[in-house]
Amino acid sequence: MFFNEEGILNIDEMVVSNASFKNIMEDGVVTDEEIKAQSEKVVAMLRDMETKYSAEQLAEIKSLLVESSVLYAVYNFYSIQNINK
Amino acid sequence: MATFSTQKILNGSPALIPAITEKLTAKFRTDGYEVAVDNLSSGGCDISITKGGLFKAVLGMKTALKVTLLPQGSNIHFEAGVGIWGQQAIPTIISMFFLWPVLLTQIWGIVQQSQLDDEALSIAEEVVCQSQTTTPTATENIFCTHCGTSNPASAHFCCGCGKPL
Numbered sequence: 001m002f003f004n005e006e007g008i009l010n011i012d013e014m015v016v017s018n019a020s021f022k023n024i025m026e027d028g029v030v031t032d033e034e035i036k037a038q039s040e041k042v043v044a045m046l047r048d049m050e051t052k053y054s055a056e057q058l059a060e061i062k063s064l065l066v067e068s069s070v071l072y073a074v075y076n077f078y079s080i081q082n083i084n085k
Numbered sequence: 086m087a088t089f090s091t092q093k094i095l096n097g098s099p100a101l102i103p104a105i106t107e108k109l110t111a112k113f114r115t116d117g118y119e120v121a122v123d124n125l126s127s128g129g130c131d132i133s134i135t136k137g138g139l140f141k142a143v144l145g146m147k148t149a150l151k152v153t154l155l156p157q158g159s160n161i162h163f164e165a166g167v168g169i170w171g172q173q174a175i176p177t178i179i180s181m182f183f184l185w186p187v188l189l190t191q192i193w194g195i196v197q198q199s200q201l202d203d204e205a206l207s208i209a210e211e212v213v214c215q216s217q218t219t220t221p222t223a224t225e226n227i228f229c230t231h232c233g234t235s236n237p238a239s240a241h242f243c244c245g246c247g248k249p250l
Contacts, residue, residue: 004141006138006195007191008141008188008191008192008195009184009187009188009191011184011187012182012184012188015182016144016145068183071186071187072183072186075186
């Protein structure tokens, strides 16, 4: 589900075919409203999950989100660090 | 970013960059890869090497092994890493993609596993090495001032008359 037949993460393909992404990128411009709406959508999904899933499942989701966010943050720090070298 | 690229300083003249580019292009095309070359304003070259099935497209953009050859003083800076086909830099939308670091790591893993970066480096080194063995240098031979015999530059005595050089 997360990986293609070569074992590579295929999340970007899910992004490209995602309805929200298609709608936002349709005109080639991203507006304040679109960012706000997408942000609210993510928060609403997280709130919805809190009511639907068990504490154990939520802990796993939380762990994934945190670890991914750590990677994103440190990768950006690493990129800036290399530019400044 | 050295973690996701192979870098090396080649002890050869930057004038060899076109020859290295030509050899890399020919070799990878022969092996069934698509190759694109972008000449850089610095006098260097940016070579994209890709093959369907080996390199995954990200957000609809084709990824590739990017070989960059840049003049660095009297040497050449060689760098092979993962990038986007035909572009000189990774477009912002990809580099800002939340899980790009994961994809970059995975694609770089495939490149290293198939040793494409090593292959590109060895081709570049071969061109540099060939140029050094075929280019005659001014100090290759010295002539004896007594008898006129040609001697290797490292000789201390003439191989013709035996007198000190």
